[in-house]
Amino acid sequence: MVAIQSHSQPASDAPIGVFDSGIGGLSVLKYIRASLPCEQLLYFADSGYAPYGGRSESEIVARSLAIAEFLMQYRMKALVVACNTATAAAIKALRERYSALPVVGVEPGLKPAAALSKSGTVGVLATERTLASAKFNLLREQISAATNVRFLPQPCKGLADQVEKGELHSAATAALLQRYVAPLLEQGADTLVLGCTHYPFVLPLLEEIVGRATSRSVAIVDTGEPVARQLARRLAERGLLRTEGNGTVQGFTTGSETALSSAFAKLLNLHPPVAKVAASD
Known part of the structure; x- marks a missing residue:
C-alpha cells in the first residue's frame, strides 16, 4: 500500500x-x-x-x-x-x-444526557465491556453526584453484531432493541444514551420502538x-x-x-x- x-x-x-x-x-x-x-x-x-x-x-x-x-x-x-x-x-x-x-x-454522553433529562432518569445503551469499565463507572458516579440523575446501564449484547451484518431494520434487530429499551422506559427514563458508535445506525428503528412504547418525549444522545x-x-x-x-x-x-x-x-x-x-x- x-x-x-x-x-x-x-x-x-x-x-x-x-x-x-x-x-x-x-x-x-x-x-x-x-x-x-x-x-x-x-x-x-x-x-x-x-x-x-x-x-x-x-x-x-x-x-x-x-x-x-x-x-x-x-x-x-x-x-x-x-x-x-x-x-x-x-x-x-x-x-x-x-x-x-x-x-x-x-465516551457515553452522560453529561449532556443529564442536562436534557427532566425525569432525572437516563438509560445508557452500551456494550458489557463499556459498562463494566472503571472509566465509565467513575464518570457515572461523578455526574450522578453532581446532578442527582440516576443512570440505568443496559448492556446490549448482540446489537453491534446486527449493525455489522447490515441488519438495520430487521425483525431480529427490532426484537433486541425492544428487549433492551422497554425496561428503561418502564423505570422512567426520558433520555437514552447511545453508548456504542454502532448504535446510531439503528436510530430510526429505535425511534419507532420508543414512539410505540410511550407517549412522552424521549431524548436520544449520540456522541459523534x-x-x-x-x-x-x-x-x-x-x-x-x-x-x-x-x-x-x-x-x-x-x-x-x-x-x-x-x-x-x-x-x-x-x-x-x-x-x-x-x-x-
Missing part, C-alpha cells in the same frame, strides 16, 4: 487515523468529514476481531496498540478511537505510547458530533488543521473488504479505496 503522506509534506497535510472494532465508527467519521472537509482520513475497521464488547481488556489494548502502530506508517497527525469499548479499555495505553500524538476517544468538535480543537491548538484541498478517505479492514466497502456506500454514500490488512499487521 502507498502511504498518503510523504516526508516532504507539511504536518497539516498528514492524515487523521480513525478506528473501531468494525463499522460503528463510521458514525463518528461522518461528523468528522462534515466538520473537517479538507482532511485526509484513514478508517480502520478491526472486523476480524469484532465485537470488542466480549473481549478481555488486555486483548482490546493489544489490538488498539497494533492498529495505532499500523496507522503510524502513514505519519498520522491525530488518532480518533471511534469505539466506546476501546476508549474505555485502551485510551490510556495509547496516550502513554504516543504521547506526542493527539488521541481523541469517545462532540468527538468531531474535540478533534478540531486539538488540531487547531497545534496548528495542524488542513484548510485547503479536498478531503479524502482510505479504508482498511482485518475483515471483509467487500463488507467495509458496502458499509461505506450504504451508510455514508462513500466509495473510498479499501485494503485488507493481515491480522499480524
Whole structure:
C-alpha cells in the first residue's frame, strides 16, 4: 500500500487515523468529514476481531496498540478511537505510547444526557465491556453526584453484531432493541444514551420502538458530533488543521473488504479505496 503522506509534506497535510472494532465508527467519521472537509482520513475497521464488547481488556489494548502502530506508517497527525469499548479499555495505553500524538476517544454522553433529562432518569445503551469499565463507572458516579440523575446501564449484547451484518431494520434487530429499551422506559427514563458508535445506525428503528412504547418525549444522545468538535480543537491548538484541498478517505479492514466497502456506500454514500490488512499487521 502507498502511504498518503510523504516526508516532504507539511504536518497539516498528514492524515487523521480513525478506528473501531468494525463499522460503528463510521458514525463518528461522518461528523468528522462534515466538520473537517479538507482532511485526509484513514478508517480502520478491526472486523476480524469484532465485537470488542466480549473481549478481555488486555486483548482490546493489544489490538488498539497494533492498529495505532499500523496507522503510524502513514505519519498520522491525530488518532480518533471511534469505539466506546476501546476508549474505555485502551485510551490510556495509547496516550502513554504516543504521547506526542493527539488521541481523541469517545465516551457515553452522560453529561449532556443529564442536562436534557427532566425525569432525572437516563438509560445508557452500551456494550458489557463499556459498562463494566472503571472509566465509565467513575464518570457515572461523578455526574450522578453532581446532578442527582440516576443512570440505568443496559448492556446490549448482540446489537453491534446486527449493525455489522447490515441488519438495520430487521425483525431480529427490532426484537433486541425492544428487549433492551422497554425496561428503561418502564423505570422512567426520558433520555437514552447511545453508548456504542454502532448504535446510531439503528436510530430510526429505535425511534419507532420508543414512539410505540410511550407517549412522552424521549431524548436520544449520540456522541459523534462532540468527538468531531474535540478533534478540531486539538488540531487547531497545534496548528495542524488542513484548510485547503479536498478531503479524502482510505479504508482498511482485518475483515471483509467487500463488507467495509458496502458499509461505506450504504451508510455514508462513500466509495473510498479499501485494503485488507493481515491480522499480524
